[in-house]
Amino acid sequence: MLRHMYGLKKEIDLSFLVGRELIQVGIGLYQIQFHFDEDVTVSVEAEFRYFDGQDEWVWGQEPGSHRIAARTVAMLAANITSFDSNENGTLALTFSNGHRLTILDPYKEYESYAITRPGQPDIIV
Numbered sequence: 001m002l003r004h005m006y007g008l009k010k011e012i013d014l015s016f017l018v019g020r021e022l023i024q025v026g027i028g029l030y031q032i033q034f035h036f037d038e039d040v041t042v043s044v045e046a047e048f049r050y051f052d053g054q055d056e057w058v059w060g061q062e063p064g065s066h067r068i069a070a071r072t073v074a075m076l077a078a079n080i081t082s083f084d085s086n087e088n089g090t091l092a093l094t095f096s097n098g099h100r101l102t103i104l105d106p107y108k109e110y111e112s113y114a115i116t117r118p119g120q121p122d123i124i125v
Contacts, residue, residue, distance in 0.1 A: 007089040046112035051100040
């Protein structure tokens with residue numbers, strides 16, 4: 001079952017993200033997939049900001065953005081230590097290596113990102 005929404009409702013419990021280890025980054029032309037242990041995946045189709053502790057880059061569906069996505073492999077083997085979610089759909093994930101991934105929900109009409117995990121409905125934002 002898929003649930004599509006704009007923004008993130010307050011009652012959605014994302015605490016299962018804490019402690020997840022990033023084990024794979026899948027880079028496509030129009031989607032980036034962040035695969036974590038315990039079969040948790042965050043698939044981004046709209047926009048994210050990646051902060052490596054010094055600089056921040058913005059990924060979007062535009063030419064050359066795969067180079068920005070490639071930078072995120074620096075988070076491999078890092079764990080999510082905390083997250084911050086906002087009703088506007090913004091989800092910020094902080095990793096054990098000090099890096100941060102901020103996923104945005106800029107479009108009301110289109111899917112911006114999805115969070116999947118076994119045995120639970122997908123969270124489509």
